[in-house]
Every structure is written in structure tokens, then in C-alpha cells.
Amino acid sequence: ILNVEQSPQSLHVQEGDSTNFTCSFPSSNFYALHWYRWETAKSPEALFVMTLNGDEKKKGRISATLNTKEGYSYLYIKGSQPEDSATYLCAFQPINTDKLIFGTGTRLQVFP
Amino acid sequence: GAVVSQHPSWVICKSGTSVKIECRSLDFQATTMFWYRQFPKQSLMLMATSNEGSKATYEQGVEKDKFLINHASLTLSTLTVTSAHPEDSSFYICSAGTELAGSYNSPLHFGNGTRLTVT
Numbered sequence: 034i035l036n037v038e039q040s041p042q043s044l045h046v047q048e049g050d051s052t053n054f055t056c057s058f059p060s061s062n063f064y065a066l067h068w069y070r071w072e073t074a075k076s077p078e079a080l081f082v083m084t085l086n087g088d089e090k091k092k093g094r095i096s097a098t099l100n101t102k103e104g105y106s107y108l109y110i111k112g113s114q115p116e117d118s119a120t121y122l123c124a125f126q127p128i129n130t131d132k133l134i135f136g137t138g139t140r141l142q143v144f145p
Numbered sequence: 146g147a148v149v150s151q152h153p154s155w156v157i158c159k160s161g162t163s164v165k166i167e168c169r170s171l172d173f174q175a176t177t178m179f180w181y182r183q184f185p186k187q188s189l190m191l192m193a194t195s196n197e198g199s200k201a202t203y204e205q206g207v208e209k210d211k212f213l214i215n216h217a218s219l220t221l222s223t224l225t226v227t228s229a230h231p232e233d234s235s236f237y238i239c240s241a242g243t244e245l246a247g248s249y250n251s252p253l254h255f256g257n258g259t260r261l262t263v264t
Contacts, residue, residue: 076149
């Protein structure tokens, strides 16, 4: 059974704080790791798709790193803002398939 | 771009009735649609993958006769929950892959999801 785990489950931070959370995934048969941002009552929005070990991607104040050998990815948010409040999902994509296996997400709340 | 419209957003139905959920790609052609289900405090679980013009592929443990999937065109896929029971109450969400031949690592584009409650 392929397992994708995210930690922490939830996180409350003050506006301006930087934060990070983890996604753990199988280190074998790796093809890609996806990050999505899911705001309440909206659809999940793609943040990053990462494929190479050591990859680091950035989108504004959000960045992500990838370690495929040990099976983890970190998502960082610098200077959190209330509008960053959302659930952040990661999804593991095994080789030779377009199916994604999702973690349960990290729910971030940023207080002004 | 890459908008996926899913409706209804929520539906309440009586046990034994059927419910149809529609998922449309508005500004792109979705050759593949994925249907997920999420129970409280659990992850999105893939139910089935549908490709335009062919039969859906169901994941292990998902009853194909209960969850009917039709992908009749490149912009529309439907999920029908037949003879719904209270245990089918869940959050159902579709996602579409954009048409990038040979590219398996494109991000998915999701609908807003449908909250189904069966009484």
C-alpha cells in the first residue's frame, strides 16, 4: 500500500511568521510530487509539480524542496499572510501512471 | 485558464435514489477525468479514471455498478451514484488532466466538489 503522510495536521501561526510543513512519500517508483493549495469552498489549486531529486521551486512567498532518495518534500511559506490560510495537499505520482496518491493535508490558519 | 466546473455543489437525497454529478472542463479538453471521494479527516481517494469515449477504470474496492461514470465528450464527465445509501454520504470531487501528449507530470485541475448527503 502506497502511503503519503503530511505533518503537521494543522498549524496556527501569526501573520508575518514563516512556516513549513512536510510531505513523506515512498522513495521507490517515484515519478513526481505535486503540491496543491485548497481554500475552503474552492477547488484545489496546483502550486508545484516536482520531479527531480534536489529540485527547489518557488512561487512568490511559497517554496518547496524535494528529496526523492529519502522520500520527503518540504513546503515553506515566508511571512505568512491571512490569505495563505488553506489546506495544503501533497500528492505522490508513481512511475508510469497519471494517478495521484494524496496525503491528508496540512491545514494552515494565519491570524492577523 | 484550465477551469473545471462541477455541480451540484451539494445535494441531499433519500436512500435508494440516484444522484448525478457533472464535471465540465470549460476552456480546455480533458482527455482524462479522475473522480475522488473524501471522507472526513481522510485523504482524497481515487475512485476511478475515465477517458473520453471509453469505459472508466475503477480502483480496487469501488463498485462500478454503483458508481456509474460516463465520459461522453472531451469536456464532460458524469458520476452517477445509483441507489444511494447513507454510507455513500461523502465529498466527491473531479479533476481533469490537460491534454499534454506524453507528459505525465502536468498538474490536475479540480472542480469545487460535491457534498452528498443521503438520508
